[in-house]
Every structure is written in structure tokens, then in C-alpha cells.
Ligand SMILES: NC(=O)c1ccc[n+]([C@@H]2O[C@H](COP(=O)([O-])OP(=O)(O)OC[C@H]3O[C@@H](n4cnc5c(N)ncnc54)[C@H](O)[C@@H]3O)[C@@H](O)[C@H]2O)c1
């Protein structure tokens with residue numbers, strides 16, 4: 001089948017590479033020429049495990065093409081996936097400007113009947129708007145059916161999620177389009193849920209809101225654990241054993257980041273606000289997350305006093321391991337706060353330095369050598385649970401740092417192993433925190 005994917009970002013590239021891999025003829029279009037030039041040379045603009053080999057292979061065997069030419073992309077497509085960005089506007093709502101442009105472009109260039117499938121995360125009602133834009137501008141003899149098909153992939157595990165997702169959601173009012181989509185995805189052998197457009201749109205926001213709330217919930221519990229001398233890892237395991245709760249997404253830390261949870265939770269709150277329907281639980285989850293991202297610097301000040309002139313190693317910049325994405329990363333909040341305190345910061349990350357430098361510039365130092373980052377420092381803050389950090393021999397903190405004080409925002413080390421070294425160690429929701437006390441005393 002001839003498939004076109006609009007947008008060569010995370011979702012667009014993973015969708016393009018995976019659909020080519022299962023035998024479709026895929027054309028991926030983007031408006032950024034540099035991105036398309038890079039992709040045509042077989043290189044990926046993003047770091048995603050397993051993506052580059054799939055891109056290379058399918059480019060070579062001509063299953064996959066990249067273009068900036070809308071006529072080439074849209075005129076003879078059987079199915080078009082929209083995967084353009086829906087970033088956050090100043091008030092937190094989703095900015096639909098890329099969606100509007102792509103809908104206009106599709107209407108202008110199509111030359112045959114086509115299904116248009118929206119993978120971008122869009123507020124309820126947007127797919128109906130896309131349908132209206134296309135219907136009012138397309139050649140009158142052509143039939144276009146817009147389907148909501150939200151994407152649930154995680155960065156760092158995106159290829160795995162494409163082939164082994166928990167479900168595929170297909171939202172359409174049109175039985176033939178639903179049957180077409182079901183057939184299209186059949187070979188993936190993933191449970192398919194067919195529903196209407198608005199339900200599909202809402203499912204995506206509700207899923208992200210639930211997961212973000214689960215993280216803020218466990219972080220709240222972690223903060224209480226710190227003050228009563230309990231251990232959040234034991235507590236999370238204990239509650240997760242209840243099948244109704246489950247073990248996933250109960251890892252306490254310095255909050256969620258990335259391109260989705262922060263943006264989609266704010267969009268849902270804003271969306272509710274427009275309907276005069278406050279979403280108070282989600283507002284609280286967002287506020288808890290904000291506070292959580294500020295915990296490392298707060299703990300640093302409580303431990304060493306003024307940070308002015310202190311030499312600090314920031315270990316990890318990406319919003320989570322296995323990605324070079326720093327969008328809404330807790331590390332960026334930490335950098336901002338450390339700079340406000342007048343600290344001298346050197347950041348380590350195996351792959352996210354270029355993306356960070358684009359935002360932060362040279363206000364901090366950077367290194368891909370973790371030992372160099374720690375050299376002669378007064379304090380280290382861990383912001384990402386990279387394997388390189390988790391597997392660092394703990395002696396390195398003693399041999400490299402001026403003062404071995406480690407504030408671990410991702411609970412990278414077991415208390416047992418860290419306890420064998422004279423390191424001042426503060427993690428999230430585990431004993432050893434100086435504020436710990438016995439509430440029953
Ligand atoms: N990143 C994720 O893990 C993820 C997962 C699920 C859903 N989503 C959602 O998918 C959408 C895309 O996310 P992303 O992270 O891939 O975005 P992104 O910002 O990385 O990429 C979007 C791409 O679309 C391109 N684009 C903009 N207008 C275009 C047009 N008219 N024609 C062709 N290309 C155009 C941009 O140049 C950019 O390369 C968003 O709505 C996001 O919320 C993202």
C-alpha cells in the first residue's frame with residue numbers, strides 16, 4: 001500500500017520506518033529541508049535505539065522515501081498519516097497551527113480517494129476540524145475520511161512499542177474506514193479498539209494524564225517516606241503487588257519530563273478550563289511535578305549552604321535514559337536553578353549535550369566523560385538514570401570529587417552499596433535523608 005507520513009519527528013520517523021519494514025511503500029514528508037537531506041543520506045536526526053538501521057535498510061531497498069515535495073507525497077497516497085507537532089501555546093493549550101497547514105496542503109495535493117489518519121495528539125474535536133478543512137478544499141469528486149489514530153509510543157522504546165503496543169485505537173464514524181484501518185494493522189497482531197473520533201482523541205489525553213498522575217502520586221508518597229523514615233522502593237513494590245495498582249510507573253524521582261506528559265497534561269487542564277470544568281486532580285499532579293523538579297537544588301542548599309561559586313557536576317541531561325531528547329527535562333530546571341544560585345556547573349550526558357547546548361548555550365560546561373564531570377567538585381546531582389551512571393564504580397565519587405556529596409534524583413544506587421562508602425548520599429523517598437525523623441517519637 002502507498003503510505004505517506006507527514007512529519008519527520010519522533011512519531012513520523014518511527015511510523016515511516018516500521019511501516020516500510022512490514023512491506024508498505026512509504027513516503028515521509030517534512031517541511032524542514034535539512035532534516036530531509038540528512039534522512040536521505042541514511043542518517044537519523046533523532047537518537048532512537050534501532051531506528052537508524054531500519055531507516056538505512058528501507059531506504060536502500062526503496063521501500064522508504066523522504067521528500068519535501070507535497071505533490072510527490074500526497075497525490076497518489078492510499079493512506080496519509082499526520083504526525084506533525086502539536087506544541088504548547090503560552091496558555092498551555094495545544095497549538096494546532098501545523099495541523100491546519102498540513103490539512104490545507106493535503107486537500108490541495110490529493111488526486112485520489114484517501115484515508116487521513118491523525119497520529120498527532122490533538123484536543124477533542126480536532127479531527128472533525130481536519131475533516132472540515134479538507135472537505136471544503138479538496139477536489140469535489142474525491143472522498144476523504146479522517147480517522148483519529150493516537151500514538152502511544154515511548155521515546156527510547158519506540159520501535160518495540162510500534163510492533164508490540166498494548167492496543168491500537170481507531171476512531172472514526174465511518175464503518176468502511178474502520179474496516180480499512182483494521183485490515184491495515186492486522187499483521188501487527190495488536191488488540192484493536194474501534195471507537196468514535198472523540199473517544200479516540202480523549203483516550204490519548206486521559207492515558208497520559210493518568211500516567212503523569214501516577215508518577216506525581218508516587219513522588220508525593222516518596223516525600224512523605226523521606227520524612228517518616230520509610231523507603232519508597234519497598235512501599236512501591238508493596239502497593240504494586242496489588243494487581244489493581246500494578247508495578248508500572250511507580251518509580252519515584254525528580255518528576256516527569258519529555259515532549260508529552262508536561263504538554264498534554266497542561267492541554268487537558270486548559271481544555272477543561274475552556275469548558276468551565278476544572279480538572280483539579282491533574283492541576284495538582286502538574287504542581288507536584290514542578291515542585292519535584294526543584295527538589296535537588298533545594299536539597300543541595302540544605303546540605304552545603306550557599307551554592308555560590310560551588311563546583312557542581314550534573315549527571316544526565318536527557319529527560320530519561322536512551323534518548324537525546326531534553327524537552328522539559330528535569331535537568332534543565334536544575335541547570336536554571338543552579339545558575340541562579342551562582343554555581344559553577346559541568347554537565348555530563350552520553351548523547352544529549354548537543355540538544356542541551358542549543359537551549360542553554362555555554363552558561364555551563366559539558367563533557368561526555370563522567371569522571372571529568374566529577375573532577376574536583378563540591379557536589380554531584382544525578383538527573384537521568386543512564387546505565388553509565390548506574391554502573392559507575394562508587395569509588396569514583398571518592399577519588400574524583402573534592403567533597404563526595406551525591407544528590408540522586410533517580411535512585412540509581414542501592415542503599416546497601418552506597419552505604420559501604422563514606423559518601424553523603426541523598427536520594428528520593430529513601431532513608432538517609434537528614435530530615436528523616438520518627439513521627440511517633
Ligand atoms: N514524541 C513522542 O514520543 C510522541 C508519542 C506519541 C504522540 N506524540 C504526538 O505526536 C505528534 C508529533 O510529535 P513528535 O515528537 O514526533 O514531534 P516533532 O516536533 O519531533 O516533529 C514534528 C515534525 O513535523 C514537521 N512538520 C510541521 N509541519 C509540517 C507540515 N505541514 N508538513 C510536514 N511536516 C511538518 C516538523 O518540521 C517536525 O519535523 C505530537 O502531537 C505529539 O504530541 C509524540
Ligand SMILES: O=c1ccn([C@@H]2O[C@H](COP(=O)(O)OP(=O)(O)O[C@H]3O[C@H](CO)[C@@H](O)[C@H](O)[C@H]3O)[C@@H](O)[C@H]2O)c(=O)[nH]1
Nearest residue numbers: 151152153154155249250251253255256257258260319320
Ligand atoms: O515510574 C516512572 C516512569 C516514568 N517517569 C518519568 O516520566 C517521563 C516520561 O517517561 P515515559 O513515559 O517512559 O516516556 P515518553 O517517551 O514521554 O512516553 C510517554 O508519552 C508519550 C507521548 O504521548 C506516550 O506515547 C507514551 O505512551 C508515554 O509513556 C520521564 O521523565 C521519566 O523519567 C518517572 O519519573 N517514573
